[in-house]
Amino acid sequence: MSQGSNTIVPQGFRATGITAGLKESGSLDMAILAADGPCSAAGVYTTNRVCAAPVKWCRALTPSSDVRGVVINSGNANAATGAQGLADAKRTAEVAAGALGCRPEQVLVASTGVIGRLMAMDLIEPGVRKAVSGLAREPASFETAARAIMTTDTKPKIVSLSQDLGGRRFALLGLAKGAAMIGPRMATMLGFLLTDAPIAPADLQAILSRSVDRSFNCLSVEGHASTNDTVLLLSSGQGTPLSGDHLDEFTAMVRGACESLAQAIADDGEGSTHFITIDVEGCATEADARAIARSVADSPLVKTAIHGADPNWGRIVSAAGYAGVMFEEPDLSLTINGVVVYDRGAPTPFDAEALSRSIRARRPVDLRLSFRLGEAGVRFWTCDLTAEYIRLNADYTT
């Protein structure tokens, strides 16, 4: 994660973050990402049947070869808001289009916050105009935008990379927000990736879908799939689209950026004290490996054991056991922070005190579930479950 003065901004983009007044705290709550000219845009969205109005708006518009901007607000999710919610999302795009000098269909919209409340359009409309007037190319503006999309995140999530591809240097900048309602079915609440590499729209969508599948979709805070999950990838690049090896290298850049952001979200899960990496290997299919990883990641008993630095590994193997994947106990071995605790279906002696100390001492915890059923595997990220998560979520709206 490069931050601060290391942030590299792709050419052709401006950003800003402002306070529109949607949060009672008076914190930053609106960001705009704007392009100087037509951008290719790809999007990946929540699979929740109850999806936010901005998701409906964006889903209808991407992939696109001519997007000019994205309006993002925190503080209100504009989800489960019926026909009025959709009208409000459209109106937000219209106001932004007026200020940016483009058509509403060239403006994407994303929201995060409380579900089920109508948007305060009397705050949104002047907020959008104020934000557009403050757009700037400086790295600091993108960092402010990353702050403006936060809800209970404790820090902004921003990543930037640059690489020479075919004699030209291209940049990739990503922003994301997470914290809670981070479920396994299309994962982060919101993620935005900007690049100045020229990529054909169809390639852009394929690259994004594949990258999200191995990054944000390998992430869970508590397994509750959001109504608002959105990841957008915008390319301002002009000229001959990348192809061949250069396209492959760009794909690796996008995947790397998505992985960094997904890890940052797990690392900043609400109230968490441990960042947990779950490697599942030796499965018959990747879908099997993923089902097992999710089952372990979403078990409150596993998450609380790690919070308590308790090497209570039975909770991990039993969570694997109800994932819906066929296996026999001797097919499975488990290591925690490199220590073998369960070997081919039987407990194995280990120093529980030392392992507990290792969990207590380190923020990252590594769980490795090794099967002998095939060659497929997955790496998954989550965090522990703490009393602070309970406190944050028992009092979020009232």
Add this chain to the structure above:
Amino acid sequence: MSQGSNTIVPQGFRATGITAGLKESGSLDMAILAADGPCSAAGVYTTNRVCAAPVKWCRALTPSSDVRGVVINSGNANAATGAQGLADAKRTAEVAAGALGCRPEQVLVASTGVIGRLMAMDLIEPGVRKAVSGLAREPASFETAARAIMTTDTKPKIVSLSQDLGGRRFALLGLAKGAAMIGPRMATMLGFLLTDAPIAPADLQAILSRSVDRSFNCLSVEGHASTNDTVLLLSSGQGTPLSGDHLDEFTAMVRGACESLAQAIADDGEGSTHFITIDVEGCATEADARAIARSVADSPLVKTAIHGADPNWGRIVSAAGYAGVMFEEPDLSLTINGVVVYDRGAPTPFDAEALSRSIRARRPVDLRLSFRLGEAGVRFWTCDLTAEYIRLNADYTT
């Protein structure tokens, strides 16, 4: 729930609960249920691929027409213990059979407690002999047995019913334990039902399977399916087996007893402050209704909102939205404690302060998700998620 002096003991059974020394606390940790003669027995078990040695032992023996006793211990689950675990379960049955004067295959075994530790057989063997010597017919002995199978349960769960069927009066007594690792796929940790009604073994299994499906399988504390889930139904009844209307009435008794025990488990979920009933109605299939109910019941965001008396209903409809069931938002309406908060896909005005007060004031909370997709529905039980759950589970083994 009839307790204390109201407990009705079916004819032909004795029980006891003792301290074998498996728990550091020195609390009761072993129970035996014994029959004077051959019993019909039916069992339903966890679907977890990692299942406890006693589950393997019982699964191989039920349904049966000749069971004489059940040995139950708390403090150690004898799960993920490999070949040694299975040998230990068998040895437990052998010791009990020796003391009861029957064959090992006539003794069922059930365990609950920490996963992954070998059984302390040097305590189990004398414990079983001591328990058998203390078997008695008094209601108090069954109440002690109900206490001896507890782990973090705060109270014993016992139910007894009696009914005239065809001119004879039959009794049904049920014991269960729950607290945590209560998941939706075959639910309670342990449940035992005893009756003196004569029931053919095949009927007994069908009655138990159906009753469990609409009771223990409609229960979740945190969605983590245990390795040890076991529900046994033993009948000591002699003579012509019940049939026709009398069998139907007996079936209703069993289902009623199972529902009472399942509700008692949800009501005593680890650290819980609210007992939550989720009614899902108007679905195309019962499987759809159940998937939605589970998704809502297992969402930490829903559970923490109720703990905080927060009518943050967006979390409930969004949990329904990721259950994997196809619906459109206008198909769904939601009431909380009888108050409509979401009506056919749109938010509806309600007094949030009053609803919050109602949640705060009452231990039971009623959620009703009404769809307009068909006639199928389900009633599901769970509890809220609290900092006390975190505390209990962060420190369970260490």
